[in-house]
Amino acid sequence: MKEGLVIDREAQMIGVYLFENKKVYRGIPRKKVLKKTKIYAGDYVSGTVVDDKTFAIEDVKERKNFLVRPPVANVDKVIVVMAIKMPEFDNFLLDNLLVVYEHFDTDPVVVFNKIDLLDETEVKELEKWSQIYSQAGYRVIKVSAVKNEGIQQLTDYLEGSIAVLAGPSGVGKSSILSRLVGVQLETREVSEKTERGRHTTTGVRLFPFGENSFIGDTPGFSSVDALYFVDKKDVRLYFREFLRYNCKFPDCTHTREPDCQVREAVRKGEVSCERYRNYLKIIKEDLSLLPENCQ
Numbered sequence: 483m484k485e486g487l488v489i490d491r492e493a494q495m496i497g498v499y500l501f502e503n504k505k506v507y508r509g510i511p512r513k514k515v516l517k518k519t520k521i522y523a524g525d526y527v528s529g530t531v532v533d534d535k536t537f538a539i540e541d542v543k544e545r546k547n548f549l550v551r552p553p554v555a556n557v558d559k560v561i562v563v564m565a566i567k568m569p570e571f572d573n574f575l576l577d578n579l580l581v582v583y584e585h586f587d588t589d590p591v592v593v594f595n596k597i598d599l600l601d602e603t604e605v606k607e608l609e610k611w612s613q614i615y616s617q618a619g620y621r622v623i624k625v626s627a628v629k630n631e632g633i634q635q636l637t638d639y640l641e642g643s644i645a646v647l648a649g650p651s652g653v654g655k656s657s658i659l660s661r662l663v664g665v666q667l668e669t670r671e672v673s674e675k676t677e678r679g680r681h682t683t684t685g686v687r688l689f690p691f692g693e694n695s696f697i698g699d700t701p702g703f704s705s706v707d708a709l710y711f712v713d714k715k716d717v718r719l720y721f722r723e724f725l726r727y728n729c730k731f732p733d734c735t736h737t738r739e740p741d742c743q744v745r746e747a748v749r750k751g752e753v754s755c756e757r758y759r760n761y762l763k764i765i766k767e768d769l770s771l772l773p774e775n776c777q
């Protein structure tokens with residue numbers, strides 16, 4: 483049996499990347515496999531080579547996670563792409579996305595693209611936000627897809643993983659993907675219409691690059707409500723930096739409880755006001771709860 487990864491999934495098409503020779507085969511699942519599960523991009527499969535174009539899929543490995551939009555399994559890292567300008571940085575959107583991708587058990591990395599566009603004041607703003615997200619526990623990478631800056635750093639960071647790009651449209655996701663993969667690609671939109679005008683189930687493609695790394699594009703979202711995916715009471719678990727603190731009550735919501743260590747950390751400036759404010763906004767809490775130093 484040989485091991486492969488499903489990198490292309492659209493309608494009846496299953497493209498399987500074989501690790502042994504890095505070639506892509508048309509995957510044909512055995513009936514017993516289809517009975518057991520659906521097959522998604524990102525699925526690790528085992529099977530046998532039938533001929534130089536065809537791979538018979540005998541088994542699908544259990545998934546460690548599954549993103550719904552786009553439907554990709556076993557996502558190690560989500561590259562959340564933002565810009566300081568064009569489009570203007572939206573920290574509320576970023577925090578909603580981080581909550582969602584933490585919830586899906588991936589490791590998000592924050593990428594600021596288009597750094598070539600920034601004047602002195604905007605560079606200061608970039609530094610401020612970079613620091614906020616590094617302090618929160620995220621890897622932050624500054625990139626210019628146009629100037630090919632920071633791309634090597636991102637490639638190194640993604641080595642050996644399945645990653646997908648996320649972020650609002652226009653931030654440069656497709657441009658970054660082209661740089662990482664090293665060729666100009668015409669990336670396919672995730673949602674397509676059939677000739678009958680009906681929405682098909684999505685087509686997803688992962689591109690191999692570097693040392694066993696794979697990357698997929700996503701459609702942009704300009705707004706995401708984390709509560710669509712995550713229970714309100716669980717949001718606190720997906721603000722990474724909150725997990726460093728032990729409040730008096732283990733289920734502390736970091737709002738009105740006595741001896742809340744997270745609120746204490748906000749007061750001391752260890753947890754940023756911006757992040758805490760967005761936490762309150764996401765859980766639809768009263769912003770008058772912000773400590774005085776954040777008002």
Ligand SMILES: Nc1nc2c(ncn2[C@@H]2O[C@H](COP(=O)(O)OP(=O)(O)O)[C@@H](O)[C@H]2O)c(=O)[nH]1
Nearest residue numbers: 595596599626627628651652653654655656657
């Ligand atoms: N100045 C500048 N423009 C960029 C950069 N990356 C992408 N763009 C431009 O931004 C626009 C949107 O890029 P695209 O990759 O389609 O963004 P997507 O919607 O997130 O996939 C295009 O006109 C790109 O040429 C960058 O690093 N610097």
Ligand SMILES: [Mg+2]
Nearest residue numbers: 655656669699
């Ligand atoms: Mg795009």
Ligand SMILES: [Zn+2]
Nearest residue numbers: 729734736742
């Ligand atoms: Zn607390």
